[in-house]
Amino acid sequence: MPEPGTGLPWLIATVSDLRSETATAKTILFNVPDWPGHLAGQHLDIRLTAEDGYVAQRSFSLASPAGNSPTVEITVQYVRDGEVSPFLLEELRVGDQIELRGPIGGYFVWSPASRRPLMLIAGGSGVVPLMSILRTRRIAGNDAEARLLYSSRSVDQILYARELDQMSAAPGGPAIVHTLTRTTPPGWTGEHGRVERDMLARHAIDAREEPDIFVCGPTPFVESVADHLLSLGHAEPRIRTERFGPTGDAA
């Protein structure tokens, strides 16, 4: 069955700003006058058409908070030898126009009306839709318990580092734990290593509190984290997952 949203029309989007997040990732802001609005956790599709008619299409999570603003925001991580991400990061300029459609996805979605505890677990650029959730939560003034466990290769690969620090320091802000899988800087006080069962036992909200859990990242990361969560007693329906595997060209 096609994912909800994939019958949507292609819209013209104009690049309104580009922000470097790390040496290999940028946030791209688009002005999309016909954007119908979106929920926290949804994504969009981008379609690039070459002069010879060749089409490449990829999915990108929405980083901007839920709402009806015509400005939508994505964050793109460079994939070496990729067709689409190097173009978006190296060629796109403010004022350029591209085609996109959305919002897509009705399952990996969080409502700011929820009062359930919220557990977010990200690997690499999998933090993008979780950032939309956290921004939506902040705007809504939702102060139900929230935690983010965020795995990055190294400290210079952490996306939204400053904003996450500010969020966690604010009253009612989420508790945020970073883990670095490769190098750690001197004095690092976060976790070191991959997100394994014992790390989840230390930092995930206890299964008895029945948190809503959102896990996003590369496919192997998501599958291993979801298995560990089940073994820690979390119920499958409470665990929502989004895999950032290769998207391919299929419409």
Ligand SMILES: Cc1cc2nc3c(=O)[nH]c(=O)nc-3n(C[C@H](O)[C@H](O)[C@H](O)COP(=O)(O)OP(=O)(O)OC[C@H]3O[C@@H](n4cnc5c(N)ncnc54)[C@H](O)[C@@H]3O)c2cc1C
């Ligand atoms: C629902 C969804 C949401 C997504 N959201 C984001 C997002 O917010 N930010 C973001 O940067 N990406 C996101 N992605 C991934 C994105 O769609 C592309 O797959 C990614 O940008 C690579 O595309 P490319 O054309 O540059 O590489 P391709 O030309 O597709 O691939 C080049 C090579 O890299 C491998 N590869 C492809 N994708 C990845 C990957 N993610 N990690 C490692 N190797 C890869 C391929 O197997 C291939 O060997 C999302 C994917 C999905 C399905």
